Amino acid sequence: MKIRLAAPLQPDSIVDGAGIRTVIWTQGCSHKCKGCHNPETHDFNGGYEFDLEDIKKKIDELIGQDGITLSGGDPMFQPEACNEIAIYAKSKGLNIWCYTGFTYEKLIELSLKKPIYKEFLSNIDILIDGPFVLSKKSLDCTFRGSTNQRIIDPKKSLETGNIEVITKYDKKVKNEKKECIFI
Ligand code: SF4
Numbered sequence: 001m002k003i004r005l006a007a008p009l010q011p012d013s014i015v016d017g018a019g020i021r022t023v024i025w026t027q028g029c030s031h032k033c034k035g036c037h038n039p040e041t042h043d044f045n046g047g048y049e050f051d052l053e054d055i056k057k058k059i060d061e062l063i064g065q066d067g068i069t070l071s072g073g074d075p076m077f078q079p080e081a082c083n084e085i086a087i088y089a090k091s092k093g094l095n096i097w098c099y100t101g102f103t104y105e106k107l108i109e110l111s112l113k114k115p116i117y118k119e120f121l122s123n124i125d126i127l128i129d130g131p132f133v134l135s136k137k138s139l140d141c142t143f144r145g146s147t148n149q150r151i152i153d154p155k156k157s158l159e160t161g162n163i164e165v166i167t168k169y170d171k172k173v174k175n176e177k178k179e180c181i182f183i
Pocket of ligand 1: 029030031032033036037038039041072073074100101102131132
């Protein structure tokens with residue numbers, strides 16, 4: 001299987017999720033968020049095509065990483081390939097964070113026609129959902145760009161049928177900017 005990425009794997013990030021992470025920048029996004037920081041990742045024909053077996057070899061070579069972060073672009077436009085990466089990385093002891101411009105609710109709706117969405121969600125440890133909204137931009141929301149975006153435990157959400165929002169990363173802003181927490 002192939003995957004289209006915007007760039008080679010980027011190890012040692014400390015801003016794309018908790019701990020030291022390797023970011024996989026997927027290519028392709030149609031959300032058109034005003035103020036997007038990565039417009040070069042929008043073109044579905046842009047970037048580079050990689051064989052998943054080569055991505056797995058790169059994952060094997062990683063040293064000192066806590067997890068993988070799937071970002072973009074939007075990984076949800078390549079759910080089959082991203083799911084395979086998530087499964088492989090997890091088998092190597094890495095946790096999985098994923099950023100998407102879709103809301104969790106929309107992904108569940110999409111899964112009714114394409115079950116891969118639910119399967120992929122079940123292999124993600126932390127999902128940051130929703131588009132970047134320029135008018136809600138905030139530097140206080142840990143690991144997110146705007147206050148509408150949520151940090152979600154997708155596996156627990158699938159189990160309970162509720163949207164299980166994680167607030168532990170909001171500790172620093174708890175008393176300063178409640179809108180980051182109560183969204
Ligand atoms: S979802 Fe992300 S990559 Fe896509 S337009 Fe919005 S901010 Fe940019």
